[in-house]
Amino acid sequence: MELNPNQVRLMMLQVADAIIVAEPKLSQADRDLGDGDHGLGMKRGMEAVKAQLEPMEPASPEQVLVATGTAMMTSMGGASGAIFGTVYRAGGKALAGRATLDSEGLALFLQAALEGVMKRGGAKPGDKTMIDALAPAAEKAKEVTGQPVADALAAAADAAEAGKEASKDMIAQFGRAKTLGEACLGFPDAGALSVTIMLQTMAAFAKAA
Amino acid sequence: MELNPNQVRLMMLQVADAIIVAEPKLSQADRDLGDGDHGLGMKRGMEAVKAQLEPMEPASPEQVLVATGTAMMTSMGGASGAIFGTVYRAGGKALAGRATLDSEGLALFLQAALEGVMKRGGAKPGDKTMIDALAPAAEKAKEVTGQPVADALAAAADAAEAGKEASKDMIAQFGRAKTLGEACLGFPDAGALSVTIMLQTMAAFAKAA
Amino acid sequence: MSKNSAKKIINDPLKCADELFEGLVLAYDGKAKRVGKRSIVMNDLRPGAPALLIGGGAGHEPIYHGLVGKGMGDGAAVGDIFAAPPPDIVLEATQAVNRGKGVLYLYGNYAGDIMNFDIGAELAEEEGITVKTVIINDDVCSAPPSEKGKRRGVGGLVPIVKLAGAAATRVDTLDELARIAQKAVDSTRTVGVSTKPGSIPATGEPTFELADDVIGLGMGIHGEKGVGLIPMCTADELAAKMLELLFGDDLELNAGDEIVFFVNSLGSTHMMELLILLRAARPILDAKGIKVHQTIVDSIVTCQEMAGVSFSITKLDSELKELWDLPCESVGYTKL
Amino acid sequence: MSKNSAKKIINDPLKCADELFEGLVLAYDGKAKRVGKRSIVMNDLRPGAPALLIGGGAGHEPIYHGLVGKGMGDGAAVGDIFAAPPPDIVLEATQAVNRGKGVLYLYGNYAGDIMNFDIGAELAEEEGITVKTVIINDDVCSAPPSEKGKRRGVGGLVPIVKLAGAAATRVDTLDELARIAQKAVDSTRTVGVSTKPGSIPATGEPTFELADDVIGLGMGIHGEKGVGLIPMCTADELAAKMLELLFGDDLELNAGDEIVFFVNSLGSTHMMELLILLRAARPILDAKGIKVHQTIVDSIVTCQEMAGVSFSITKLDSELKELWDLPCESVGYTKL
Numbered sequence A, B: 001m002e003l004n005p006n007q008v009r010l011m012m013l014q015v016a017d018a019i020i021v022a023e024p025k026l027s028q029a030d031r032d033l034g035d036g037d038h039g040l041g042m043k044r045g046m047e048a049v050k051a052q053l054e055p056m057e058p059a060s061p062e063q064v065l066v067a068t069g070t071a072m073m074t075s076m077g078g079a080s081g082a083i084f085g086t087v088y089r090a091g092g093k094a095l096a097g098r099a100t101l102d103s104e105g106l107a108l109f110l111q112a113a114l115e116g117v118m119k120r121g122g123a124k125p126g127d128k129t130m131i132d133a134l135a136p137a138a139e140k141a142k143e144v145t146g147q148p149v150a151d152a153l154a155a156a157a158d159a160a161e162a163g164k165e166a167s168k169d170m171i172a173q174f175g176r177a178k179t180l181g182e183a184c185l186g187f188p189d190a191g192a193l194s195v196t197i198m199l200q201t202m203a204a205f206a207k208a209a
Numbered sequence C, D: 001m002s003k004n005s006a007k008k009i010i011n012d013p014l015k016c017a018d019e020l021f022e023g024l025v026l027a028y029d030g031k032a033k034r035v036g037k038r039s040i041v042m043n044d045l046r047p048g049a050p051a052l053l054i055g056g057g058a059g060h061e062p063i064y065h066g067l068v069g070k071g072m073g074d075g076a077a078v079g080d081i082f083a084a085p086p087p088d089i090v091l092e093a094t095q096a097v098n099r100g101k102g103v104l105y106l107y108g109n110y111a112g113d114i115m116n117f118d119i120g121a122e123l124a125e126e127e128g129i130t131v132k133t134v135i136i137n138d139d140v141c142s143a144p145p146s147e148k149g150k151r152r153g154v155g156g157l158v159p160i161v162k163l164a165g166a167a168a169t170r171v172d173t174l175d176e177l178a179r180i181a182q183k184a185v186d187s188t189r190t191v192g193v194s195t196k197p198g199s200i201p202a203t204g205e206p207t208f209e210l211a212d213d214v215i216g217l218g219m220g221i222h223g224e225k226g227v228g229l230i231p232m233c234t235a236d237e238l239a240a241k242m243l244e245l246l247f248g249d250d251l252e253l254n255a256g257d258e259i260v261f262f263v264n265s266l267g268s269t270h271m272m273e274l275l276i277l278l279r280a281a282r283p284i285l286d287a288k289g290i291k292v293h294q295t296i297v298d299s300i301v302t303c304q305e306m307a308g309v310s311f312s313i314t315k316l317d318s319e320l321k322e323l324w325d326l327p328c329e330s331v332g333y334t335k336l
């Protein structure tokens, strides 16, 4: 089972709606550790994504995902604009030449996204950023290539969720929480929460598709 | 019965303490109609008065009262610094040549104070200022000359109290409440409250003397 | 000990006026000096010129005492928190700024200021110093145009002091200085609104009450009543209402007129909000053909942590415009 | 609809950044213009000179975008509320300020700003524009001197931008501009404290929590953690603590050194308080023989209605002092 370009588009529209609904939760997570605007930035980005994708008749998953990244990158600003813009732009480009999104493509997407983000921001796993959800998801996706994409997405989402939970026990090294020291223990990273919600929404879409 | 210069000095020290204690009440009255600092200004003035009068060996009531007015005038600022400074300076000068303060002197004092204040600030009775306590007190003092000064002070204090109460029904024409219109109905003027407390304290002192 | 629920960063709440004054003198970096009890006076004063003395109560910083400087006031007499300066302070400032040509007193229309400056003027006259007085009454919401004597002095004092200060660098007689200062007053109107009270350091108490869902339209800088309460509204709506009140007053504003437009925060209203209001106001001015010669967006006329804003308009004729364009420098307002 | 418990005077809470930006352009009275989505650029740019581009998130007005002007930034890239400007905005600003000699990016040390400006620089380099970057990290309480890379950019950005802006009026190469800007950064240290949070317009929520009886010592301008919480104290005690932290850092300050001393309000802290703090701080500086060449007391680096203050010290060598003394003009800071 795999997703055609238009299904990828519809999936990303659902992701956009899910993040928009989660805005208060995401802002609250950033209030605990940062300046409280993560949900607002993500919502702004997702509204730009919707404006891009709604009229689109996509020829490839790459096209949908790169457009998603570009819309986020140019509308959000802040740390997450650059980070999530990079996720979808770098990740999307890794799907060049692929007509559909299957579990192998998912693994490529997540791995390229992870590498792009690490290169962009200099953070590594354990630094209490969204990487702590993204990296386990990418790892898991590599393990489950061959499975239907819905199952692969579900597995990746679970890994992201676990990584997000694990981020509670980390001390931030990047972003606004980096000077908090031990005071950031117990709170999950806001960006990791966004990654988790995104993958969970994708998994739910693929399961229903 | 009359008060010698040192008794006038001791009386004014009691007045000072009474006003200092009443600071919150006076500030609250000004908060209702003005900028909320009347008690603070009066307290500042009364502390300056105490510093002046405590070491003084006065030769005349005039000396005590003019020094009181000068201390208020130079330490308070604001409307009440000019107004109450004028009360004691103009009123005190009217006692020139008098060795003691009797009920006749009280009438002269209050009348000169009233005229000085009206000349200084341009307000008249009914404008909702301290004049609405001072004018009836001055009026009453004229009626009771010949009585012991303690009785005259008590009568003047009662008249001031009644005038202060009557000020509740007036619409301010001067000071910060002048733009309030009918919104100032129901609240007594802060300066009228100060006048009342001063005369009541003087009356209590004279009665005990 | 007083309440400090506003968490003011102060020492003795009863010494705020003295202490801020001492700080202010330091803020002038040697360009102005302390005189007597609580006056501040420029070090370099043009010899043989009439002097401009401004002043008022403290607690509204940077006004008035922060408006002393080159092309601004020559000196200021400073009162206690929210209290006009007493006459002896007015006198010491008068003596220090006087250069034989007399002194113009320029201050806001409050009973306390008038009485104390008047007594100060009488004392100065006794010493042979000529004093003239111009009273700032720019607040259109405090009384109708027919009762200008009842109008308060508020935000418009900034352009007025700037223009009078520029005049003081040029004119040779006190009459001429007074004429220009009066013209600046006559050409200036302000409308202010408040959304939250400030509090007095010494009591910790807010100076007025205002429900959470209303704006005091036309309120004075201490919370004095204006034209009424209106429901909390958008910046666009508020800007339109404030300009409507300004246009409805007796200062004629026609297409082609040039103005200074001053958007002022009363304290804790953030500059973001001032800029959003400016964005709303300018198209309305433009539509009337009014030309904004200079925009000022700042927090200069304040009342502690009070929230609210004022719009001031000063209409510039060619004389005032020339004066406006002169540079000035002070703690509160500087212009190249 | 969002809460507006702070009673902000705004329109759509999600459009604050765009609207304040439009207002800001008007506040420049034609001296600067809007470019692209949300950049502001001076109209008169010295031909053939390297450019100074500043920028950052909105909501901290007047910084950064209010620091564009003569002898200040040539232009600014403006983000949304509390969010670094996206790369396309950085690019459009870069193109507009570039005069063939390259562009210096000067902004605060925040992950979002670094990433977005870096992407902008990559896009600009693709178009053949040389970009250099100097990052402002003056906040001594955010990391020890050994970890300067973790230090935030806070109040010291004002003297830093002023000095870099002065340099940009004089130097001919980007390298020289970057060298001076870096020297200004290296010569500047800030300590900030907070007493009350500000709130985000779009959510109405305060950005952090702080008990009524404590001060956040060393907190950043969004409420980021500093060296710890201390009990609410007097201005004198606080000034001494803040200076102690500044003196304890790695910027050598010896008798005879000349500095700019900047006392900044983070928003709703009133200038009265700033002046009382200045009064406390100056004798401590004097006792060390440090000479204050210029004092600034103002509210320039803010975070909505947040309460708190910062002290910044910039040490001036003869090169920086000469640059400091040049006049500058902007919405946020003007000097004769």
Ligand SMILES: Nc1ncnc2c1ncn2[C@@H]1O[C@H](COP(=O)(O)OP(=O)(O)O)[C@@H](O)[C@H]1O
Pocket: A030, A034, A035, A036, A037, A038, A039, A041, A042, A077, A078, A079, A080, A081, A083, A117, A120, A121, A122, A123, A128, A129, A130, A131, A174, A175, A176, A189, A190, A191, A192, D082, D083, D084, D111, D112, D113
């Ligand atoms: N260097 C980085 N690498 C990866 N993710 C980062 C980095 N810096 C910040 N982030 C992510 O960005 C999130 C914060 O985003 P947001 O609140 O929108 O940005 P800002 O800090 O500019 O307000 C953090 O929760 C974290 O996941």
Ligand SMILES: Nc1ncnc2c1ncn2[C@@H]1O[C@H](COP(=O)(O)OP(=O)(O)O)[C@@H](O)[C@H]1O
Pocket: B030, B034, B035, B036, B037, B038, B039, B041, B042, B077, B078, B079, B080, B081, B083, B117, B120, B121, B122, B123, B128, B129, B130, B131, B174, B175, B176, B189, B190, B191, B192, C082, C083, C084, C111, C112, C113
């Ligand atoms: N023109 C005037 N004549 C007489 N009393 C006046 C006049 N103006 C003000 N007052 C008195 O001053 C009082 C206010 O004093 P205060 O609060 O100290 O002054 P301010 O208005 O400067 O804050 C008023 O309650 C009133 O009694």
Ligand SMILES: [Mg+2]
Pocket: A030, A034, A035, A036, A037, A038, A176
């Ligand atoms: Mg954030």
Ligand SMILES: [Mg+2]
Pocket: B030, B034, B035, B036, B037, B038, B176
């Ligand atoms: Mg009062």
Ligand SMILES: [Mg+2]
Pocket: B035, B037, B038, B078, B079, C057, C081, C082, C083, C084
């Ligand atoms: Mg007062």
Ligand SMILES: [Mg+2]
Pocket: A035, A037, A038, A078, A079, D057, D081, D082, D083, D084
């Ligand atoms: Mg942010």
